[in-house]
Structures are given as structure tokens and as C-alpha cells.
Amino acid sequence: MNPLEAQQNARFAALDPQLPPIAPPPSASEPLVVTAGGRKAGGLLTRVVHAPGSWPALWGPLEMWDLTAVPGDSGPAGLAALLDAWRERMRGTPSGADSGCSLAWPSRDAEASAVLLAHGFAPLTCLAVRSPEPPENAGPARVSVRRAEESDLEALTELRLAEWRYTSLVGTAVARPGARALLRAEVTRSLRFSGLIWLAEDDGVPAGLASCALVSPAPGDSLHGRLHPGRWGYVDTLSVAPEARGGGVGRALMAVAHRELVRPGVRGTFLFYHPANPLSPVFWHRQGYRPLWTMWIRRPAWS
Numbered sequence: 010m011n012p013l014e015a016q017q018n019a020r021f022a023a024l025d026p027q028l029p030p031i032a033p034p035p036s037a038s039e040p041l042v043v044t045a046g047g048r049k050a051g052g053l054l055t056r057v058v059h060a061p062g063s064w065p066a067l068w069g070p071l072e073m074w075d076l077t078a079v080p081g082d083s084g085p086a087g088l089a090a091l092l093d094a095w096r097e098r099m100r101g102t103p104s105g106a107d108s109g110c111s112l113a114w115p116s117r118d119a120e121a122s123a124v125l126l127a128h129g130f131a132p133l134t135c136l137a138v139r140s141p142e143p144p145e146n147a148g149p150a151r152v153s154v155r156r157a158e159e160s161d162l163e164a165l166t167e168l169r170l171a172e173w174r175y176t177s178l179v180g181t182a183v184a185r186p187g188a189r190a191l192l193r194a195e196v197t198r199s200l201r202f203s204g205l206i207w208l209a210e211d212d213g214v215p216a217g218l219a220s221c222a223l224v225s226p227a228p229g230d231s232l233h234g235r236l237h238p239g240r241w242g243y244v245d246t247l248s249v250a251p252e253a254r255g256g257g258v259g260r261a262l263m264a265v266a267h268r269e270l271v272r273p274g275v276r277g278t279f280l281f282y283h284p285a286n287p288l289s290p291v292f293w294h295r296q297g298y299r300p301l302w303t304m305w306i307r308r309p310a311w312s
């Protein structure tokens with residue numbers, strides 16, 4: 010581990026005990042190195058391009074530049090110098106409207122938030138965690154909740170579409186042709202492989218779904234360096250049908266999901282939410298979640 014990484018780990022550990030040691034970025038990254046106040050700050054820049062009909066294209070810009078920032082102990086001045094160097098690096102780059110710059114940073118680092126806001130980044134997504142407590146009270150809903158089956162495919166696809174459409178208004182999702190087919194394929198994959206999908210029904214009418222999984226961060230995947238190693242419950246999607254929202258369906262689903270996910274040996278549960286969503290942040294905070302990482306995005310990318 011180089012001195013910058015060691016400094017960064019010490020700073021992160023002091024900021025938030027739930028932050029794991031930092032993970033190496035993808036090997037095909039371009040280095041950025043700056044100094045601020047006599048202290049060194051580094052970063053590794055990665056460019057990813059998604060095909061228009063692909064799954065990731067539903068959830069963000071087609072072209073994404075991501076910076077793994079390692080300002081060590083150079084503080085907010087080091088992060089600001091890194092962002093300035095990144096903007097310079099992008100000068101003349103022909104990025105289109107369907108592009109973005111992203112950087113994930115610990116949510117509790119308020120000084121870094123000020124720097125990112127000043128550079129035109131928006132806090133679009135939070136990775137939030139919950140300790141492995143028993144479920145919250147199920148609330149007043151009269152819906153029944155059961156494990157979903159392959160025969161529920163169409164109802165589950167409609168509910169996934171409703172969540173994706175809502176997220177395209179208040180979060181990172183982007184309207185794309187072919188979305189229904191991609192979401193349908195994802196529901197099929199989840200039914201077959203994760204097996205942890207619950208459907209809420211009101212008198213037999215589908216009212217909401219919770220799609221979850223049990224996962225373990227591993228080197229090379231997107232959770233490595235975001236969560237402590239071990240087994241975690243992942244709440245992938247919670248969606249309540251538009252006409253049923255605000256009636257306790259979400260609480261009823263999460264009471265069942267948390268009971269199943271919080272097994273012996275599970276470190277906690279996590280999920281992603283969008284701070285600009287007027288419904289979900291308050292819901293998740295009352296369910297015991299709190300932000301750990303914030304994914305900052307500039308759309309479109311600097312050019």
C-alpha cells in the first residue's frame with residue numbers, strides 16, 4: 010500500500026466506522042497527480058461506454074468518466090485540485106449530451122461535499138446501510154405478502170417498470186427504447202438466481218414488490234471497497250404500484266424482506282436510493298438506513 014492510500018484509509022476510518030479499506034481501481038485507469046499546499050493527491054480516471062440497448066444504459070449516461078480520488082491527507086484543497094486537473098484533462102474531449110463524470114465519496118465528508126457542489130456535481134445516488142436489527146413494525150397495510158413465482162413475471166415486470174419510470178424523473182435512470190424487455194429479463198434472472206422476490210397483493214391484485222439478494226463484496230466487483238467484507242442483504246428494488254403508494258405496502262414488504270435477509274452471519278443490509286426522490290429517502294431513513302457513500306455526478310461530462 011502506498012503512503013497516499015494509507016493516509017486515505019486513516020481518514021476514512023476516522024470519518025465513518027462502516028467504511029472499509031479502499032479497493033484498487035480497474036487496471037485500465039489513467040493516473041492524475043496534483044499537489045495542494047505541498048501535499049500530494051492522486052486519482053485514477055476510468056472511461057466506460059455502454060451500448061444503447063444494454064442494462065447499464067437504463068440506469069445512467071452511455072458514456073461515463075469515473076474518478077477514483079485518493080487525496081490522502083491533502084484534505085478538501087487536494088480534492089479541489091484533483092477536480093480542477095480532471096476538468097483540464099477533459100478539455101477538448103468530444104463528450105456528447107449522453108455522458109457524465111462520476112465520483113463516489115463517503116457521505117459524511119461534508120467538506121468534500123462543498124468542493125463537489127462547487128465543481129457542478131450533484132449528489133444523485135446514495136448507498137445506504139442498515140445494521141442487522143429485527144424488522145421495523147409492518148404498519149397498517151392489509152395486503153398479503155408472499156414469495157413471487159415465475160407465473161408472476163408480468164406483474165413483477167409492470168412493478169419494475171413503475172419504479173424505473175419514477176427513477177427516471179428523480180434519479181439516474183434514463184428513458185430508453187427496449188426498457189420493458191430489459192426489465193423483464195432482469196426479473197426472470199432474479200426469480201431464477203436470487204429467489205428473494207416478494208409480491209404484495211391487495212385482494213389478489215399486485216400492489217408492490219421487493220426484489221432482494223444475498224451478496225458478498227469480492228475483489229473486482231462494484232461493492233469491493235464500498236462495504237466491509239462479509240455477507241450482506243441487498244435490497245435491489247422496492248416498488249409500490251402508483252395507486253397504492255402511501256398506504257403501508259412498502260412497510261409490509263420490508264417487514265418480510267428484513268426478516269428473511271437478516272440471517273445469522275449477515276453484516277447488515279444495503280440499498281441505493283436517490284436523494285432527490287421525494288418518497289424514498291424518508292421511507293428508508295424510517296426503515297433504519299443511513300447514507301454511507303454518495304455517488305456524485307456531473308451530467309453531461311466536462312468537454
Ligand SMILES: CC(C)(COP(=O)(O)OP(=O)(O)OC[C@H]1O[C@@H](n2cnc3c(N)ncnc32)[C@H](O)[C@@H]1OP(=O)(O)O)[C@@H](O)C(=O)NCCC(=O)NCCS
Pocket residue numbers: 145146148171172175176247248249250253254255256257258259260261281282283286288289291292295296
Ligand atoms: C418508496 C415506496 C417504495 C414506499 O412505499 P409505500 O407503500 O408508498 O410506503 P408506505 O406507505 O409503506 O410508507 C410510507 C410512510 O410510512 C413511513 N414509514 C416507513 N417506515 C416506517 C416505520 N418503520 N415507522 C413509521 N413510519 C414509517 C414513511 O416515511 C411514510 O410516511 P408518511 O406517510 O408520513 O409520508 C413507494 O412510494 C414507491 O414505490 N415509490 C416510487 C418508486 C420508488 O421510489 N422506489 C424506491 C426506490 S429506492
